[in-house]
Amino acid sequence: MSELQELLANNHALAWAVLGVILLIAEVMAVGGFFLSFSAAAFVVAGAAGLSLLPEDPLWQAVIFAALGVSLILPLRRMIRRHLDKTPDINRY
Numbered sequence: 001m002s003e004l005q006e007l008l009a010n011n012h013a014l015a016w017a018v019l020g021v022i023l024l025i026a027e028v029m030a031v032g033g034f035f036l037s038f039s040a041a042a043f044v045v046a047g048a049a050g051l052s053l054l055p056e057d058p059l060w061q062a063v064i065f066a067a068l069g070v071s072l073i074l075p076l077r078r079m080i081r082r083h084l085d086k087t088p089d090i091n092r093y
Helices: 004-011 012-029 032-049 058-086
Strands: none
Touching: 012 032, 012 058, 032 058
């Protein structure tokens, strides 16, 4: 287990990608769109960290992740709601 911890500690992009996958799984389990915004934020931070666009300090990466995740909640929920409104309702005649 220490090899995995060492790999994630040394490769921030991989750690953020793993967090993104975990949050996607949480979204599937708890449908509602809340975890989706944080999953998207984790993938954006993973990509930016992989391209060395972010500082190496994990604290700054976490701050960017939190700010992006919170700012994506409303737009993604609106998008999900708009998509769900287009699905036909079998109870309507």
